[in-house]
Amino acid sequence: xxxxxxxxxxxxxxxxxxxxxxxxxxxxxxxxxxxxxxxxxxxxxxxxxxxxxxxxxxxxxxxxxxxxxxxxxxxxxxxxxxxxxxxxxxxxxxxxxxxxxxxxxxxxxxxxxxxxxxxxxxxxxxxxxxxxxxxxxxxxxxxxxxxxxxxxxxxxxxxxxxxxxxxxxxxxxxxxxxxxxxxxxxxxxxxxxxxxxxxxxxxxxxxxxxxxxxxxxxxxxxxxxxxxxxxxxxxxxxxxxxxxxxxxxxxxxxxxxxxxxxxxxxxxxxxxxxxxxxxxxxxxxxxxxxx
Numbered sequence: 001x002x003x004x005x006x007x008x009x010x011x012x013x014x015x016x017x018x019x020x021x022x023x024x025x026x027x028x029x030x031x032x033x034x035x036x037x038x039x040x041x042x043x044x045x046x047x048x049x050x051x052x053x054x055x056x057x058x059x060x061x062x063x064x065x066x067x068x069x070x071x072x073x074x075x076x077x078x079x080x081x082x083x084x085x086x087x088x089x090x091x092x093x094x095x096x097x098x099x100x101x102x103x104x105x106x107x108x109x110x111x112x113x114x115x116x117x118x119x120x121x122x123x124x125x126x127x128x129x130x131x132x133x134x135x136x137x138x139x140x141x142x143x144x145x146x147x148x149x150x151x152x153x154x155x156x157x158x159x160x161x162x163x164x165x166x167x168x169x170x171x172x173x174x175x176x177x178x179x180x181x182x183x184x185x186x187x188x189x190x191x192x193x194x195x196x197x198x199x200x201x202x203x204x205x206x207x208x209x210x211x212x213x214x215x216x217x218x219x220x221x222x223x224x225x226x227x228x229x230x231x232x233x234x235x236x237x238x239x240x241x242x243x244x245x246x247x248x249x250x251x252x253x254x255x256x257x258x259x260x261x262x263x264x265x266x267x268x269x270x271x272x273x274x275x276x277x278x279x280x281x282x283x284x285x286x287x288x289x290x291x
Contacts, residue, residue: 015038087274
């Protein structure tokens, strides 16, 4: 029998099936209040498939890995901005990067190596905001080696981020001195768009990472940005994600969360640098060298 059947209301049993699948695959818990969001987000795909019913689509995504990924991408919110949550960038510019630069001026080449992870990078505004700030304060001409890893669950938004291309209206979010130094205005067929210059694009690489899976990543990062991602997780999946983030954080690094996220009072071995910014708690008597 063909599965191209007329759409029907989502039953409670079917919704629980979607709940289990999305939680298992992404650590995202769909509360009953999210039933309407689920239906709305997959409606377009159902029409593309010939008005497949929600129940039939659930059976399909259980068996089809590519379709399962499409479902997860449809459910994720990808809204983001350049220089979102300005206090974080002010902390970097006023306190963190001047200290790093001072140490780099007196230390070895290893002291001029910086690694950054932008987790949940969406369409790239966050990692490229970081690239502008870091490149401005830590110039290549002085031997600074900067690498930014940008990751997301969605391959679709990662491809858009990799293009480093945005509507020119986004320029309003970028401080003027960074805009002039690092962004290119499109002409001809690219009119109405702007693109990150080659100096920035060389700093950022992209990778699909699911924070609730064994990501296979190695190494530590001096800065980890994971903002407005943990709010989609329940307590158990949030704990797994935080453990992974802290596991990849340098002993002297900084973890940046979103404005509605916190690690305070939850037993993590971190100290609060400022609200939503955390550093690993160091052994007594040890002074942080970075961050």
